[in-house]
Amino acid sequence: MLLGLFVGFVALGVWQIERLAWKTELIAQVDARVHAAPTPAPGPVQWATVTRQKDQYRRVVLTGTYRHDRETLVQAVTEAGGGFWVMTPLADERGFTVLVNRGFVPPGRKAPGARADGQTQGPQTVVGLLRITEPKGGFLRANDATGDLWRSRDVAAIAARRGLGDVAPYFVDADATPNPGGWPLGGLTVIRFPNSHLVYALTWFGMALLSLVGLGLFRREWRRADRKAGV
Structure with missing residues (x-):
């Protein structure tokens, strides 16, 4: 069970590292869009291709x-x-x-x-x-x-x-x-992307390490019990 938890926690940590890379790239892309020279707003021919991922902000x-x-x-x-x-x-x-x-x-x-x-x-x-x-x-x-x-x-x-x-x-x-x-007062758009993926990753990797520690303690106690049983 502890080995299963270790593998699961490592997998979750790796997933958060992947999410961190994705979020960092997203923030960089949005920052580039916000500070770029303005381009004409998309017309009807382009509406079908407007997406959150490539056009937001x-x-x-x-x-x-x-x-x-x-x-x-x-x-x-x-x-x-x-x-x-x-x-x-x-x-x-x-x-x-x-x-x-x-x-x-x-x-x-x-x-x-x-x-x-x-x-x-x-x-x-x-x-x-x-x-x-x-x-x-x-x-x-x-x-x-x-x-x-x-x-x-x-x-x-x-x-x-x-x-x-x-x-x-x-x-x-x-x-x-x-x-x-x-009035109206413009320019109040809030651009904020929560980016706690590194903290989450470290948490999951820490849980994985604790699982290994728990496994080591369990094996030590198991062997101690075997020795006592042999006596």
């Missing part, structure tokens, strides 16, 4: 006109406090719509009239990070489309609720370029 640029009358507020907790993300459809000049997370507003700025200066008109150029849709809702809290209560940025559900047409399957977090009047 990719820096993109798009130009179009905001449809402020169809914005959606999504509950948010940020370094600026609790409030809402302002998700506004942008009619891209290429003929499709992209949901843009223009940034954060506190509860006192929830109403569009409380941030009228930020309701920019005419063609706008937006630089930001491509984000993959967040379907269904937040942790233990589902979206309520009927009640217009949103806990996650579910692109398809928001697009259906707002009656939008040809909508990209992703959204874009706008960068920190100030909006007129200061």
Whole structure:
């Protein structure tokens, strides 16, 4: 049994080392995307190939006109406090719509009239990070489309609720370029990847070592018992 535990713990440790290599590479890739020059946001021809693995946090640029009358507020907790993300459809000049997370507003700025200066008109150029849709809702809290209560940025559900047409399957977090009047407040995207795989690996290898120690103690006691039985 102890030998079986030893083999199992070593296997788990090796698996965590493999996960560590994968996570380290992922962090490096995302860091490169975030600091790269922006490229045009993917159009309809590319939508089918957009994936979390290769496109999440990719820096993109798009130009179009905001449809402020169809914005959606999504509950948010940020370094600026609790409030809402302002998700506004942008009619891209290429003929499709992209949901843009223009940034954060506190509860006192929830109403569009409380941030009228930020309701920019005419063609706008937006630089930001491509984000993959967040379907269904937040942790233990589902979206309520009927009640217009949103806990996650579910692109398809928001697009259906707002009656939008040809909508990209992703959204874009706008960068920190100030909006007129200061609201919404962009550039608050949190990029954080927990990376505790080395600690987990050392834990499993430590358990494997303890299994060997236990095996040695067991064999010693077994031999001692045999000697006593022989006497």
